[in-house]
Amino acid sequence: MEVKKTILDTKVMSQQNELAQYIERYCHEDGVHSTTISSLHFIRASHKSAPIHSVHQPALCIVAQGKKLVMLAQDRYQYDPAHYLVISVDLPVSGEIIQAEPENPYLCLRLDFEPKQILDIVMETDSSTNEEGDSQRGLFVSRMNSFLLDAVLRLVRLLDTPDDLPILAPLVIREILYRVLQGEQGDSVRQIAMIGSHAQRIAKVIQLIKQDFAMPLRIEELAFTANMSSSSLHHHFKQVTRLSPLQYQKQLRLQAARHLMFSKAADAADAGFQVGYESPSQFSREYARMFGLPPISDIKRLRQS
Structure with a gap:
């Protein structure tokens, strides 16, 4: 058994080296670099980074070189060439590159996906999930394996033969997602796509909150849309996102306000108002709690860095 494990680890190491190249x-x-495959992106960083806040869309993230730390609420997830990260619903997270240097930069691949792609595979393979069970976290880290890396490498190699992309890229992406579903935490992805599951209904609620995050949150309406009681909605929402619906909305608002101040040069009071805050003092207080500094000081720090 130990011999097999050593061979597998050696193969994964060789595959990761090729991916890094x-x-x-x-x-x-x-920076973040798009490719001719619209859902495929490469990320490179020569230095460690401070925490970067974002609303991460569903994606598979594979580090070929370096290490990264992602935080969801109070949960910490670290991944590196031996592990891959999957986010199955839109989640407000902070990410921090913790291992990178000019001679050995952080190198990462991100493959975005949609629940429908997962559902198509689930329906064809006749996989099942427990719709009545507890929802699972919408983010996880799993041990890397050579089967997944083999499919990822075949997708990346297609960039060298653009004429093959329209036919072969969708097939290889489908295989990659199939490998994720077959992994040790595949149910965490599968549940988001299964129509009628608690997690699928929470994913729908997340989209509703994102669409109108500046409006007051009406839990009863969200619960009605999800066909859940208010208490059940709160429970399953927190299982998937580690946040309550109100906390989730607050993170969306604060990240949007930060973007307005940094990219659009909006002042703090106006940015807070645009994202739904009526009280400037409450906005400033909650902003400082999330980002570590009041709005003006935080934006000044961002511009300097």
Whole structure:
């Protein structure tokens, strides 16, 4: 058994080295780089980073070199070449690159996906999930395996043959998602796509909150839409996101306000008002609690960095 494990680890290491070489070839500088496959992105960073807040969409993230720490509420998830990260619903997270240097930059692949892609695979493979059971977290880290990496490498190699992309890329992406579903925490992804499951209904509520995050939150209306009681909605929402619906909305508001101040040069009072805050003092207080500094000081720090 130990021999098999050593062989597998050696193979994964070799595959990760090849993946790192491909990412380096397509990333001549630090940043997030799009590819000719619309859902595929490469990320490069030469230095460690401060925590970066974002609302992360459903995606598979594979680190070929370096390490990253992601925080969801109070939960911490670290991933590296030996582990991959999956986010199955839109989640407000903070991400921090914790291992990167100019000689060995952080190199990462991100493959975005939609619940419908998961549902199509589930329906065809006749997989099942427990719709009545507790919802599972919408973010997880799993041990890397050579089967998943083999499919990922075949997708990346297709960038060298653009004429093959329209036919082969969708097939390989489907295989990659199938490998994720077959992984040790595949049910966490499968449940989001299963129509009628608690998690699928929570995913629908998340989209409703995102669409109108500046409006007052009406839990009873959200519960009615999800066909749940208010207490059941709160329970399953927290199981999936680690946040209550109100906390989730607050994070969306504060991240949107930060974007308005940084990118649109809005002042703090106006940004807070645009995202739904009626009290400037409450906005400033909750902003400082989330980002560590009051709005003006935080934006000044961001511009300097």
